Amino acid sequence: MATSIRQSMSSSEPVPITDVEIEEAERVKTGIGGLDSLFGGGLVHGSVLLLGGEPGIGKSTLSLELASKLANQGKKILYVSGEESLVQVKMRAERISALSDNILLMAETNLDMIVNAIKKIDPYLVIVDSIQTVFLPELQSSPGSVGQVRECAGSLSFLAKDRGITLIIIGHVTKEGTIGGPKTLEHLVDVVLYFEGQRFDDFRVLRAVKNRFGPTNELAIFQMSSMGLLEVPNPSEFFLSQYSPDQPGVCIGAIIEGTRPFLVEVQALVSPTSGFGAPLRRSQGIDPNRLPMLLAVLEKRLGYRLYEYDVFVNVMGGIKIKDPGLDLAVVLSIISSLRSQPIPEGIVAIGEVGLIGDVRSVTMMEQRIKEAKRTGFKRIIAPEKGSLDLSGIISEIW
Ligand SMILES: Nc1ncnc2c1ncn2[C@@H]1O[C@H](COP(=O)(O)OP(=O)(O)OP(=O)(O)O)[C@@H](O)[C@H]1O
Numbered sequence: 291m292a293t294s295i296r297q298s299m300s301s302s303e304p305v306p307i308t309d310v311e312i313e314e315a316e317r318v319k320t321g322i323g324g325l326d327s328l329f330g331g332g333l334v335h336g337s338v339l340l341l342g343g344e345p346g347i348g349k350s351t352l353s354l355e356l357a358s359k360l361a362n363q364g365k366k367i368l369y370v371s372g373e374e375s376l377v378q379v380k381m382r383a384e385r386i387s388a389l390s391d392n393i394l395l396m397a398e399t400n401l402d403m404i405v406n407a408i409k410k411i412d413p414y415l416v417i418v419d420s421i422q423t424v425f426l427p428e429l430q431s432s433p434g435s436v437g438q439v440r441e442c443a444g445s446l447s448f449l450a451k452d453r454g455i456t457l458i459i460i461g462h463v464t465k466e467g468t469i470g471g472p473k474t475l476e477h478l479v480d481v482v483l484y485f486e487g488q489r490f491d492d493f494r495v496l497r498a499v500k501n502r503f504g505p506t507n508e509l510a511i512f513q514m515s516s517m518g519l520l521e522v523p524n525p526s527e528f529f530l531s532q533y534s535p536d537q538p539g540v541c542i543g544a545i546i547e548g549t550r551p552f553l554v555e556v557q558a559l560v561s562p563t564s565g566f567g568a569p570l571r572r573s574q575g576i577d578p579n580r581l582p583m584l585l586a587v588l589e590k591r592l593g594y595r596l597y598e599y600d601v602f603v604n605v606m607g608g609i610k611i612k613d614p615g616l617d618l619a620v621v622l623s624i625i626s627s628l629r630s631q632p633i634p635e636g637i638v639a640i641g642e643v644g645l646i647g648d649v650r651s652v653t654m655m656e657q658r659i660k661e662a663k664r665t666g667f668k669r670i671i672a673p674e675k676g677s678l679d680l681s682g683i684i685s686e687i688w
């Protein structure tokens with residue numbers, strides 16, 4: 291079926307922009323709630339997606355679940371497995387109840403064979419698991435090299451766009467975040483989804499880092515179980531599931547990811563530095579450049595002698611946060627640990643810390659406050675408009 295995406299790809303004659311007809315893109319609800327909102331209200335027919343993440347995080351599981359949801363709606367799926375045997379894929383499908391006659395499996399890595407199969411079957415959705423295993427025989431380089439990955443992904447996308455087929459390209463991302471793989475494909479595809487964090491616990495954070503048909507930076511949270519990935523309907527509750535308010539160094543912040551507010555727990559540990567060199571500054575989940583800046587503000591503007599201490603900051607739940615609205619929670623968790631005094635229960639801190647020791651209001655403040663109240667937090671420390679003085683906030687808490 292023709293869609294707006296397909297038509298817009300095939301215009302070789304220039305036309306006045308005003309003459310271009312806009313057809314509402316056809317969206318399919320997958321029925322996996324978090325995923326549908328990640329897409330911006332359903333999977334757009336004919337779109338090309340890149341699904342990346344560290345090995346073992348759940349890329350194949352999620353794609354198979356999505357395949358089965360669409361197969362149950364009568365759509366034909368072609369699942370190309372370059373990594374696992376047909377038996378392995380079937381065993382996973384059995385485990386997560388994703389068996390369907392509409393899912394056709396193929397264990398193949400030769401691009402020419404894959405293209406032939408797509409042309410012959412003309413499926414609604416093609417899943418290529420993974421792009422690092424696929425190769426074009428004409429190219430000298432080995433599968434997984436930048437040249438192969440780009441060339442194969444390019445040909446597959448072109449074919450998919452030309453035929454109006456939805457395509458999911460799975461790609462491995464290493465800890466360093468790059469290799470000659472997924473990152474080089476981001477410009478080529480419509481939607482980029484990455485699993486964030488590592489697979490040390492059951493929780494999986496999936497982020498839309500690019501979306502031509504919906505909001506970016508939207509998150510979906512899943513829990514990995516033997517039956518597959520289960521949606522976590524209340525992310526704030528999930529991020530706070532281990533929250534212990536009586537511990538020093540713990541502060542709750544409210545962030546915006548995509549269009550949604552979440553509450554997150556920030557933990558800090560400030561301990562006297564043991565070595566002779568520079569004190570340690572380590573963080574997980576926040577921009578690593580932000581921590582030294584916040585510490586400098588505390589030292590220079592508020593007179594804390596932090597150069598005598600190692601400072602560690604973690605955002606719980608494996609989520610990576612760029613939102614400056616978390617600054618205040620980071621700073622308060624550090625001071626709480628330094629003073630060995632917990633922050634009184636029921637406080638949520640929101641605000642960006644400036645270089646002059648002020649705390650500024652951030653975007654979507656109303657939604658953040660609403661989420662904090664919904665989750666049961668009574669006291670919100672945040673400049674609703676303009677700014678507050680950081681030292682004033684600290685002396686108000688302790
Ligand atoms: N029997 C099982 N019960 C519960 N969870 C399981 C079971 N088997 C696998 N898993 C979960 O599934 C995860 C692997 O998922 P999946 O194979 O979809 O990941 P992937 O990202 O495709 O990995 P790869 O990089 O190996 O292709 C494991 O880390 C584990 O958490």
Ligand SMILES: [Mg+2]
Nearest residue numbers: 349350351419
């Ligand atoms: Mg896999």
